[in-house]
Amino acid sequence: MKNNGGKISIDWKLSFASIQWLFFIFANTVVVPVSIGTAFHLSPDVIASMLRSSLIFTGLACMLQGYFGHRYPLMEGHSGVIWGLILHLCISAQTLGLSYSEIGGGIATGLLLAGVVAILFVKLNLIHLLHRIFTPMVMSVYLFLLTFQLILIFFKGMFKVNEDGTIDIPVALLSIGIVVIVSLLIIKGNEVIANFSILIGMVVGWVIYAIFFQSESFNGEPSFILIFPLGWPNLNIGIVTVTFLAGLINLSNTIASIQAAANLFHERPTERQFKRSYLLTGFYSIGAAFLGLVSYTPFASSIGFLESTRIFDRKPFIISGGLMVLLGVFPFLGSFLSTMPMTVGNAVLFVAYLQLLGTSLKSLNGYVFNSKTIYRLAAPLLIGVSIMNMDSSLFNSIPIILRPIISNGFIMGVIIAILTEKMIKWDNIKEAA
Numbered sequence: 001m002k003n004n005g006g007k008i009s010i011d012w013k014l015s016f017a018s019i020q021w022l023f024f025i026f027a028n029t030v031v032v033p034v035s036i037g038t039a040f041h042l043s044p045d046v047i048a049s050m051l052r053s054s055l056i057f058t059g060l061a062c063m064l065q066g067y068f069g070h071r072y073p074l075m076e077g078h079s080g081v082i083w084g085l086i087l088h089l090c091i092s093a094q095t096l097g098l099s100y101s102e103i104g105g106g107i108a109t110g111l112l113l114a115g116v117v118a119i120l121f122v123k124l125n126l127i128h129l130l131h132r133i134f135t136p137m138v139m140s141v142y143l144f145l146l147t148f149q150l151i152l153i154f155f156k157g158m159f160k161v162n163e164d165g166t167i168d169i170p171v172a173l174l175s176i177g178i179v180v181i182v183s184l185l186i187i188k189g190n191e192v193i194a195n196f197s198i199l200i201g202m203v204v205g206w207v208i209y210a211i212f213f214q215s216e217s218f219n220g221e222p223s224f225i226l227i228f229p230l231g232w233p234n235l236n237i238g239i240v241t242v243t244f245l246a247g248l249i250n251l252s253n254t255i256a257s258i259q260a261a262a263n264l265f266h267e268r269p270t271e272r273q274f275k276r277s278y279l280l281t282g283f284y285s286i287g288a289a290f291l292g293l294v295s296y297t298p299f300a301s302s303i304g305f306l307e308s309t310r311i312f313d314r315k316p317f318i319i320s321g322g323l324m325v326l327l328g329v330f331p332f333l334g335s336f337l338s339t340m341p342m343t344v345g346n347a348v349l350f351v352a353y354l355q356l357l358g359t360s361l362k363s364l365n366g367y368v369f370n371s372k373t374i375y376r377l378a379a380p381l382l383i384g385v386s387i388m389n390m391d392s393s394l395f396n397s398i399p400i401i402l403r404p405i406i407s408n409g410f411i412m413g414v415i416i417a418i419l420t421e422k423m424i425k426w427d428n429i430k431e432a433a
Helices: 012-029 031-039 044-067 080-091 100-123 127-133 136-157 169-188 191-195 197-212 237-250 252-264 271-291 302-309 314-329 331-337 342-362 375-388 409-423
Strands: 002-004 007-009 076-078 296-298
Touching (some): 012 031, 012 044, 012 076, 012 197, 012 302, 012 314, 012 342, 031 044, 031 076, 031 080, 044 076, 044 271, 044 314, 044 331, 076 271, 080 100, 080 136, 080 237, 080 409, 100 127, 100 237, 127 252, 127 271, 136 252, 136 342, 136 375, 136 409, 169 191, 169 342, 191 197, 191 302, 197 302, 197 342, 237 252, 252 271, 252 296, 252 342, 271 296, 302 342, 314 331
Antiparallel strands (some): 002 007, 076 296
16 A cells, blocks of 8 residues: 555555465465375364465465565475475375374474474585585476476366366366466566466456356364374384485475576575575474474475566565465465365466476576587486376385385486586586597
């Protein structure tokens, strides 16, 4: 709001931009605690409490990063790497011979340790070690793999699957229509229309879905906060080790996100920005472990959203964080927003994240490849994508403790990139005559 000579006027651009950010953050958040709670066979009330904690925590995390952390409008949300790992461990519960609470407790311990180590890296001035490991080429591989992983997730999420395993054609056509409309608004629309294309797509898609299809929402009566709902911390070495290692790899999100945002703003990120962001991420990991949530990280994918909307102001982002907190504090607000069909949200996010491929390509500026050095990029990237598209059951012959890592194309691609960068001096390799 603005005060013009005693008259209160509403800043409509700021208001719509804040709501657009809210929709984006909510759509990226709501499915995570619900899917985790469902995988652990928790009661609807416990899952509702986890969702409530997630909304409040995510809102606060975004606001703190925007104000005191890296200070860029980058969503702070549940890590896709850790999310996938937790679901994989949960699915493997019977094979591991462990109860869900034992697995959840081991995950909590691993996240607690990862958070403490992240904080120690900052306090002991060891950030430079992370930057030596996650070099610019490793981060380029990271961005490409992130692009492919997210696009696969949102493309599949656009389509509703019937009970017989077939695609619901009418819903699929609506999703495809939303993709086309939002894309045209971004490409052909004027500045105002393009800036709010994501919001327009979500609202219009939601209204059409409500008219022609039956909306689904999650039902559950939340208590305020539950501590360690997945299980109390334990020392199951296998689960703790795998979760801890994934938590360390998850720190690469911070490097990729801040560097990509700085490039977008034509700035050079400072060591202080990295330190403050790592420090907050460490505390978030500890807090997430207590609340049974997937640990947090700056979303490099937010760059796609920023490039789609072209709204780079920090203010609407921080306001949206406050609105997220309100959704958790007042459950009826969150319940209303949860009626937004996920197929619609995924269709709009699919378009927003197409921009992330451009960010990945830009990260290769300055690199020149020949018939030999192309392996520097191609090997980790294409091996990672290949693993992503393999049936997870094919990895059942691998030792259980290694399976969550080796069967994860994203993690394996990043690990291979780190190893090849450390083992081979690519700048000294010349193409054969």
